[in-house]
Amino acid sequence: MSHYLAIAAVRGIRSREPTVSAASILDLFDGLVELGVLAGPDAEVDGIRRADLENIEARFPASLVQKLWRVGEQSPYARQLGLIIGSRVNLRAMGMISNVTRFADTLSEVIVISARHAAVMSEVENIRSVAQASGVKIVYEITPPEYRLDNAIDRSMAAGVSWARHLTGRPLMPLATTFRHTVTDQAPYRAIFGDAVSFGQAEDAILVAHEDLTLPVISSNPYVKAVLASRLAEQSNGLMRRTTLEGEVRRIIGNALQDPLLSSDYVANQLNMSRQTLHRKLRKESCTYQSLLLAVRKEKAHHYLKNGVSKMDELSALLGFSEPSAFFKAFRSWYDTTPGKFEGRGS
Incomplete structure (x- = not known):
């Protein structure tokens, strides 16, 4: 029985409730601790502490993520919380997708892996790439709609840019970035995504230039990638079978x-x-x-x-x-x- 299913049996969680990887929740938990929103690693949210999240292959209900965001939204950082947490590269909270993409060949392959196996990170998040004349548009979606929070989208998109910079060692900047929600202060967004950022748009998306897609990943290792990719595929297929x-x-x-x-x-x-x-x-x-x-x-x-x-x-x-x-x-x-x-x- 998986860690998530064990929790479901004990706490009465509906078996069809979408799940999120422990690693993704751990990164959010650590961010809230670093900002002082949570008192420390022993703080509890819905009965969960940091130690419960350290098995990166464990899964928890998506409702736990909602509760963590709600805690954060009571802090002074509420409006920028997703950007702050997404901009960090937390090597202590890497899930299977992060571990595989560390050893990918190019940024293009990183995007392909992330989109194909997005459900392993979170069953409520979807990443898809759409070819454009100038590059590739990466569209971020959170469904069902009740799971979509502005901070959650901000975190995912900021993390995408920050992780790309970390993997390539280059100060990459999107050609364009669009958000569905609106904000009163655009400066924190421009600091991360550049000046070509707009709000109140039809989708949450980042446009990556063709030349950036070919950039090599500095820690590329085909052998290690193949070994980890096999395990990632097992997790992805396991989720499909449970759905x-x-x-x-x-x-x-x-x-x-x-x-x-x-x-x-x-x-x-x-x-x-x-x-x-x-x-x-x-x-x-x-x-x-x-x-x-x-x-x-x-x-x-x-x-x-x-x-x-x-x-x-x-x-x-x-x-x-x-x-x-x-x-x-x-x-x-x-x-x-x-x-x-x-x-x-x-x-």
Whole structure:
């Protein structure tokens, strides 16, 4: 039984609650200790102390991360907490992904490894790369939406830049960086990401130049990389086996709702199976691609309305509808009311 499953059995954690690697939580824990937000390594959050996090292959519920962020948000560092913690390179809290990328050949390979195995770090975080004319755009997503916190996104993106600089030994600067959230003080962001940073955008993303992608990793070691990559693949495959197909399809849909290419073919390709196989396996779990698409849209509509997004065109775009009228019709079928009236119900 894994460490996470042991905790689940003792503390009644739902077996399908998404999990996060102990290493990722350890880095956050250490950052809070360094800032004086936590009293020290023996401080407890939800009954967990630093010593409980030292097995880097252990897993804990994502709700523990939420609780740590909430503790941090009560501190004087609340608004910059994610940037501060993400900018550190904490060699005492390296998980399997960090250990493998230390021995990669180039920065491009680092990005590929990180995106492919992102779930090993956190099942609520997704990293994907999109080819651009000037380089590669790295998109960071946290789903389900209730797990997305501005500090969590700030930490992941700052860590991506800081780790790239550490691995290459070069003062790299993104071509452009975009954030979905807005801030009143942009200076701390510009110090990390450069002047080409903007807020209130459609996605959280970093654009890396083609020439930077070819930079060598200074600690590259093909043999050590191969040994560690084998173990990383085992962990990644183990997570896949513990996740129902329905859960995986929901995750993929949630991450790609705004992608015009989203379809059952798209999802099947992400899962390395044919569309026919996807439909057959979903039927065995008593669901369909279309029912899951509607369910994800319904859940996200509820979340966005509860968090102040109320414009019809914005909601329609966020949920991947071709036009606001299609969203309005779907919403009435889900809740038997309009988005405006639903917002006022406090549902």
